[in-house]
Amino acid sequence: MPVFLYVLGLAVFAQGTSEFMLSGLIPGIARELSVSVGAAASLTSAYAVGMVVGAPVMAVVGARLPRRAALGGFLGVFVVAHVVGAVTSDFAVLFGTRVVAAVVNAGFLAVALSTASSLVASELAGRATSVLLAGVTLSCAVGVPAGALLGEWFGWRAAFWGVAGLCLPALAWVLRTAGGERGQGAGGGGAFGGERGQGAGEGGVFGVRAELRSLGRGSLRRALFMGAAVNGATFAGFSYLAVIATEVAGLPGGVVPVLLAVFGVGAFFGVTGAGRLGDHWLRVGVLVLPVAWGVFAVTGEWGGVLFGGALVLGGLSFGVGSALVGRVLYVGSGEAPVLAGAFATIALNLGAVVGPLMAGGVSEASGDYRDAVWVSAGLAAVAALGSRPGNPKRRTAHTPLA
Template identity: 40%
Template structure:
């Protein structure tokens, strides 16, 4: 794999740390900002809202930009938003910086995914995307627990400064590794200029929207539980707060194993991967809700939820790019939007359940309901795929992108 693939994965690690680290810091942030824990949880939804908005808008706004310039621009805005968030004294300003940082993050995700596919060709898209998207997984293994520990020891603001520093390192890596492809000798054919109308036409396949539905529901079904996991562990489960980073890290370890395995099998077996992964998440959510007061089962189930959930991610991306063909910037960016539509709904719905007095274990039941719907979309996509004519694949010849 090209070095740039790993650099993009590191950049997404930095940004993924920001998206998920608040799950272990909600009580501290709620106290400091003088808001309720469910209101603090909306800061996670704020990030997801920014991702939903930012992915398609920025993908199209920078459609004709060199990929390197777009990626660096997004990282610069992301860094600035987190520096302002680190010194924000009120909830409204912090909420705003979360949205702005997420919009930039979404733009980066969309361009990074297309960049990865362009670098390796469609025949290795699943493996390349598992590395790039694996940055999210590594953030749950290392970034989220580390951010939680830093936040608990030095204050939640220090976690924001840490994310800004990681993003700055990622920007330096992108500047060095993502380069414009040199023309081959004798190649005088002008490169095709992306067109907005072509990008819109690429979205006409109804099967593509079924895959977006799968993306919106399966991973976000975990977020309903994950967003309030820290609070549930210290209340329903009865663990000391010092155990929260450990359990979050176990979720990340499971996620890392899942995305590695999923990345290796998704290109050849996308639908079996989706069925198995979604079923595992569903059973894990049900188990967490049923055994919330028992520490050992909960810890094991959190690990399994991460493993099964992240195994589905490469398969979802393989299915998306199978529907898109050569024109794929907007369609690829909308994966991020779909993913975060669910991530917006999940913490909100889970927060409603908590606010209604149903307890933190109710968030796992919310996740189970979302995952059930996700399984239905997998089945619908599978049935439709049996009847459709395959889209001609993207050229398997690896290329560099500007």
């Protein structure tokens, strides 16, 4: 794999840490800025909505720019947003920085996903995608606990400074590596596989409407639907892991960072395995996932099972999700080379918003936090119903589901 992929992965790691770290910083933010806990928690929703809205808009913007300018510009604004967030004492300003950071994060991820698949041969596209998504899983396993510790030791602002600092090496590499790339053709190789916007069509004109029409393809719609359902299942259960550990299993609060880290470790290995096994992982994982969530809903109140289940479900959930992102990029590569990455980003973030909302509604109505995990099982089952088993002998690691 090209070194530049790992540089992009570092940036994705920092951005994933920013997205998820708020769960451990909300009490400190509420206390220092004199707002309610509910208001502070809205920062998480602001980020998710910004990701959904920003993905298509920023992908179109990125398509009209050289990749260096798109990636460097998005990452630079992301850094500035975190610096402003770290120094402000106004909650409204902090809220605005979260929205801005999410929008440019979505743009960076959409362009980075398209860039990653263009840097390697088609048979390695799944592995290239997994390198980027490994940054997200590592942010769950390492970045979020580290952000919580920074917030505990030095205050919540330190976590914002930490994220900004993590982005600087990647930003410097993007600007330095791409310095000599200008003027290469669309297949010119180098760090960016061609400097001009990756969605430029004949005559350099980006056909937004033409790419949007690719959503009419059943195979692409199916992959996006499955990706949203799987990610909804993932975050429905993940959002309630801490509550289940403390309120249902009766474990002390000190185990929560360890439990979340275990889930993240499983996610990292799941993404790595998905990058190497491709369709083999997807065909099996999408069918096993609802069963695994169901078993966890029944047995997760037992402390030992809770940790083992978090490890297994982290691997299955992120592994299947990663494989589905690769599927979206493959299916959309011909007709939507830019917006395929944006489509994947939107689908995943819609799942991340809807899943926890469904889990919250169901568990509040029933009074049993374990029902949040049953929501995960149900969403994963819906994703499994969206798959169509085919003849394995005729399918490669990147052929469509349809």
